[in-house]
Amino acid sequence: MATRDKGLWRRRTPTRPCRWPRSIAITALLVATISIAAGCAGRSSGDATADTESGTGIGRTAPTGPGATYYVSPTGSDSNPGTMEAPWASPGLASRRLSPGDTLVLMGGRYFLGVYDQDILKPSSGSREAWVTIKGEEGGRPVLAGGNDLFAAIDISGASYVRIENLEITSDKGAPFRTGITGTGAPVSHVVLRDLYVHHLDEMGIDLADVEDLQVLDCHITHCGFGAVGGPPGPSGWRDVLISGCELSYSGHYYQGGAGPGPYDRPDGFGIEPSPGPIEIAYTVAEHNRGDGLDSKAQNTRIHHCVVANNACDGVKLWGDGSGIADTLIYGTGDGEGEASPWAGIVIGQDSAEGARFEIVNVTLHDNPEREAYPIYVQYDESTLTHLLLRNTIISNGHGPAYFGDAVALEADHNLFFRPGEEVQVHANGRDYTASQVEAGELGVGNLSRDPLFRSPAWGATGDYRLRAGSPAIDSGSPLGAPPDDLDGVPRPAGTAWDMGAYERREDEP
Ligand SMILES: [Ca+2]
Ligand SMILES: [Ca+2]
Numbered sequence: 001m002a003t004r005d006k007g008l009w010r011r012r013t014p015t016r017p018c019r020w021p022r023s024i025a026i027t028a029l030l031v032a033t034i035s036i037a038a039g040c041a042g043r044s045s046g047d048a049t050a051d052t053e054s055g056t057g058i059g060r061t062a063p064t065g066p067g068a069t070y071y072v073s074p075t076g077s078d079s080n081p082g083t084m085e086a087p088w089a090s091p092g093l094a095s096r097r098l099s100p101g102d103t104l105v106l107m108g109g110r111y112f113l114g115v116y117d118q119d120i121l122k123p124s125s126g127s128r129e130a131w132v133t134i135k136g137e138e139g140g141r142p143v144l145a146g147g148n149d150l151f152a153a154i155d156i157s158g159a160s161y162v163r164i165e166n167l168e169i170t171s172d173k174g175a176p177f178r179t180g181i182t183g184t185g186a187p188v189s190h191v192v193l194r195d196l197y198v199h200h201l202d203e204m205g206i207d208l209a210d211v212e213d214l215q216v217l218d219c220h221i222t223h224c225g226f227g228a229v230g231g232p233p234g235p236s237g238w239r240d241v242l243i244s245g246c247e248l249s250y251s252g253h254y255y256q257g258g259a260g261p262g263p264y265d266r267p268d269g270f271g272i273e274p275s276p277g278p279i280e281i282a283y284t285v286a287e288h289n290r291g292d293g294l295d296s297k298a299q300n301t302r303i304h305h306c307v308v309a310n311n312a313c314d315g316v317k318l319w320g321d322g323s324g325i326a327d328t329l330i331y332g333t334g335d336g337e338g339e340a341s342p343w344a345g346i347v348i349g350q351d352s353a354e355g356a357r358f359e360i361v362n363v364t365l366h367d368n369p370e371r372e373a374y375p376i377y378v379q380y381d382e383s384t385l386t387h388l389l390l391r392n393t394i395i396s397n398g399h400g401p402a403y404f405g406d407a408v409a410l411e412a413d414h415n416l417f418f419r420p421g422e423e424v425q426v427h428a429n430g431r432d433y434t435a436s437q438v439e440a441g442e443l444g445v446g447n448l449s450r451d452p453l454f455r456s457p458a459w460g461a462t463g464d465y466r467l468r469a470g471s472p473a474i475d476s477g478s479p480l481g482a483p484p485d486d487l488d489g490v491p492r493p494a495g496t497a498w499d500m501g502a503y504e505r506r507e508d509e510p
Pocket of ligand 2: 474475493494495498499504505
């Protein structure tokens with residue numbers, strides 16, 4: 001598994017060089033593979049698909065190939081030859097006429113999709129050397145507007161070597177319309193989805209069961225009734241998936257023309273069933289979902305440089321061995337609803353792998369004590385041994401203590417736990433820890449229990465969790481396994497040492 005992880009991270013071309021000091025890089029490799037992701041994946045829309053350095057799946061460029069380019073226009077005709085001068089009219093029909101290497105350009109404008117199944121775009125597969133591309137005209141983003149309770153805008157079931165770019169997919173003025181891009185009918189592989197605006201749909205934004213080598217880049221998927229990205233269980237599940245630069249928000253805040261919720265009670269920003277992974281979610285925002293922010297049952301799920309905020313249920317939920325979170329801000333659990341609640345900012349639970357490993361490094365987690373719940377909850381009733389490395393992480397303002405079940409082998413150093421006005425700060429190792437016991441090093445070296453002094457915490461609204469001058473989290477972190485930069489891209493360390501939390505305070509910061 002470790003080998004596979006490294007392979008995934010290595011395949012991506014960094015936009016900037018890894019900046020680890022040598023000694024840190026070595027220890028980081030030992031303790032935290034998540035840092036490899038943070039260090040080398042790089043942000044960006046473009047780099048992942050421009051990566052031609054290897055021949056192994058993710059990141060391969062779709063070659064321009066020998067194919068032809070065809071055009072569709074709202075003013076075209078399906079009896080035309082499909083050229084720029086004489087374009088076709090129907091995106092559904094056009095998508096079925098493509099051969100490997102072909103590109104279909106949708107000219108700007110609005111296309112109504114309402115007839116099953118001819119109006120659904122069904123791109124034929126490309127090949128490794130000749131991808132099939134469907135994209136919106138440069139400089140104009142065409143709209144696929146659906147109605148008549150149509151099943152989906154685009155069906156990629158069984159497709160491979162397909163890229164879809166620069167489109168908007170939405171309901172036609174609130175008409176019933178279910179899913180943006182579906183692929184649950186048959187396994188999908190080698191797919192790039194990029195610059196898509198998918199919103200106001202009754203069911204899912206992107207719905208896949210069995211997918212290998214998928215990149216979802218710079219996509220904005222909001223207001224989908226059943227969730228933004230996810231799908232049902234599949235025979236092989238999700239493998240080699242990168243989601244980067246995306247917005248996966250407001251799931252459940254729309255249904256059939258209204259503000260929701262719909263019949264699906266907990267729509268997530270991201271939610272997938274047990275899978276081998278690896279799944280990398282980076283530079284992505286998941287906020288105001290009526291379900292969880294990011295909920296992955298996949299093994300090897302790596303979440304970094306993300307903001308997970310104001311989701312009604314759990315913030316980040318991890319279930320699979322080899323998963324972790326780094327450089328991520330999680331707050332607003334409950335989305336402003338204060339009551340007794342089973343939800344937490346971070347939940348880790350698993351009973352599938354004895355000795356499964358998880359890592360949380362340089363995460364900021366803020367909760368609100370009006371919400372009667374735990375800020376972090378690791379392990380439910382299972383007795384399966386679960387290793388958790390918790391480092392450079394701030395967990396503050398929970399109603400309950402930070403909770404780690406008795407079967408959790410917790411390695412916790414250089415964290416800050418702040419539960420104001422309460423004696424017990426942490427439950428772990430079968431016992432409680434008070435603030436003075438935390439500070440005395442009983443839970444591990446370098447742990448603190450004081451007010452982290454965030455700039456502007458919030459609950460149900462947008463907050464600012466950078467550190468104020470004088471924060472005890474400044475320069476109190478460990479270099480071991482620390483990501484090379486912070487959530488803002490500020491290189492670590494700034495000042496004299498590494499900070500705790502998702503943000504490294506710059507020396508020139510006001
Ligand atoms: Ca969920
Ligand atoms: Ca510092």
